Amino acid sequence: MFILSNLISALAEVIDIVLSAFYWLVLIRALISWVNADPLNPIVQFLYKTTEPILAPVRRRLPVDFRFGIDISPIIVFLIIIFLKSFLVGTLMGFALRLR
Numbered sequence: 667m668f669i670l671s672n673l674i675s676a677l678a679e680v681i682d683i684v685l686s687a688f689y690w691l692v693l694i695r696a697l698i699s700w701v702n703a704d705p706l707n708p709i710v711q712f713l714y715k716t717t718e719p720i721l722a723p724v725r726r727r728l729p730v731d732f733r734f735g736i737d738i739s740p741i742i743v744f745l746i747i748i749f750l751k752s753f754l755v756g757t758l759m760g761f762a763l764r765l766r
Contacts, residue, residue: 670765672762686751688716688747692720694713695713698710725739
């Protein structure tokens with residue numbers, strides 16, 4: 667049973683790292699949106715290409731009342747990432763520990 671436990675533990679760690687990386691990408695994109703960044707810069711293009719598939723659906727689902735000139739979709743994505751790190755990763759780690 668320890669093999670399955672190690673597999674689930676490794677999966678939880680990978681998910682944690684991916685969520686952390688995506689958190690930082692969204693944060694950097696939000697900070698770059700405050701300045702006049704060159705849209706032709708490869709780093710800016712990379713940030714937009716990696717974060718837009720997640721931010722765009724959140725923006726579409728926001729009610730019209732919440733669209734008051736400030737894009738709050740990164741804040742919502744931050745909350746989702748924090749929830750997934752706490753719930754999903756924590757649950758997988760707890761499950762892996764109980765299998766040992």
